[in-house]
Amino acid sequence: MNLFAQEKGLALTGLFGFLLAGICAVWVVLYGGEVAPRGNVANAFSFDAALGVFLLSTAAIAPFSAMSAKGRVFFRWSYIILALYCYFAENVQNFRGVNPRFVKGAAPFDVTVGSIFTFVALLLVLCYLFLAVHYFRSKAYTAHxxxxxxxxxxxxxxxxxxxxxxxxxxxxxxxxxxxxxxxxxxxxxxxxxxxxxxxxxxxxxxxxxxxxxxxxxxxxxxxxxxxxxxxxxxxxxxxxxxxxxxxxxxxxxxxxxxxxxxxxxxxxxxxxxxxxxxxxxx
Incomplete structure (x- = not known):
């Protein structure tokens, strides 16, 4: 775990994605993927696994960004919170039979979850852009x-x-x-x-x-x-x-x-x- 020693929170959030993916995989094997009217647990499985891998990979390389301590804290907790919401929206909605991304003719709760999901996805991009910029600075390059x-x-x-x-x-x-x-x-x-x-x-x-x-x-x-x-x-x-x-x-x-x-x-x-x-x- 030395690879993730400096970003244990991100790494654990990534591992949580694998746990959710495992639960979804068991469900798909036992009951199939589709959940009426528009949900699909197989989609939740692939999303959980992909986000888990992405977070673990990010946790491994984040220490090489030469970001300040405050910057690292901001990025870390922003991404953990946003990722947890993504896990919630993707899994809960698909198990309820709702497509979390493209909500059509759904209840106000589902529309709200989908709208927030879209906003969270945009924040994920912006926060990652904040991380990416640091790798293009001379401080990070000089060190490694x-x-x-x-x-x-x-x-x-x-x-x-x-x-x-x-x-x-x-x-x-x-x-x-x-x-x-x-x-x-x-x-x-x-x-x-x-x-x-x-x-x-x-x-x-x-x-x-x-x-x-x-x-x-x-x-x-x-x-x-x-x-x-x-x-x-x-x-x-x-x-x-x-x-x-x-x-x-x-x-x-x-x-x-x-x-x-x-x-x-x-x-x-x-x-x-x-x-x-x-x-x-x-």
Whole structure:
């Protein structure tokens, strides 16, 4: 738990999401996902798990923001409170048979919960933007140059995901045109918060020059962002990301390069570790 020692509150809130996801999973297995008239416990399951992973990932990287103590407290408790409301709205409403995001013909209570949910989602974006800005300041970069470089790319990707979430809200759903689906852009962007810091952490532990290590992080980060942009444009055109057309192919190639950079860093780390052990034991 040393990884989360400085952000135990955020980490525990993330673990709470896994607990809720487990409860929802059991319900879906026993009774199915859909709850009349418009609820779906399977949606609550995926939301709880995704938010849990996101909070745990944020808790792991937050200490590297070089944010002031007061700033950390503000961000921490703002996000915990907002996340708890999201858990409440997503789970209670779906179990009651209400879609918490798009409330139609519902009781005043349901309309109120949905309206607050929309406002809370906007606050989540603004608070995360407050965190993201700190990684682009020299203080954070000077302390951990390689790791913060990776986190910077992750922040850009997360903000793209938030933009996709706002797009979903204004669009009235995830579908765009005939085959476009915003959930791909929304979901893949958030996974950068695990992928990019992991690549940066792997190469920051190596002995080569800082420039060489930084180049690998830039390759992984740049191609990941370009992959997201390609998916976003394909979705804007109303096309499926699973069809073999120009932008899905570009996205596939970009993600492949980003994955290859991460794999190279991982296996190079393993080779280095074996070399150190051989040297240690003679």
């Amino acid at each position: 140059p390689v790791l913060v470089t990776g986190i910077r790319y992750a922040m850009i990707a997360v903000l793209i995901s938030f933009a996709a979430g706002i797009w979903i809200s204004f669009n009235g759903g995830r579908t765009v045109g005939l085959h476009g689906n915003l959930i791909w852009l929304h979901g893949l962007g958030f996974h950068a918060i695990q992928a990019m810091p992991a690549v940066a952490w792997l190469v920051s532990r190596k002995t080569p020059s800082a420039q060489t290590r930084g180049n690998l992080v830039h390759i992984a980060g740049t191609t990941y962002i370009l992959g997201l942009v390609s998916i976003g444009w394909q979705t804007y055109l109303g096309g499926s990301v699973q069809e073999w057309s120009l932008f899905p192919v570009i996205a596939c190639c970009c993600f492949a390069v980003s994955l290859a950079a991460g794999a190279y860093a991982f296996f190079d780390k393993i080779r280095d570790s074996k070399g150190v052990r051989r040297e240690w034991f003679g």
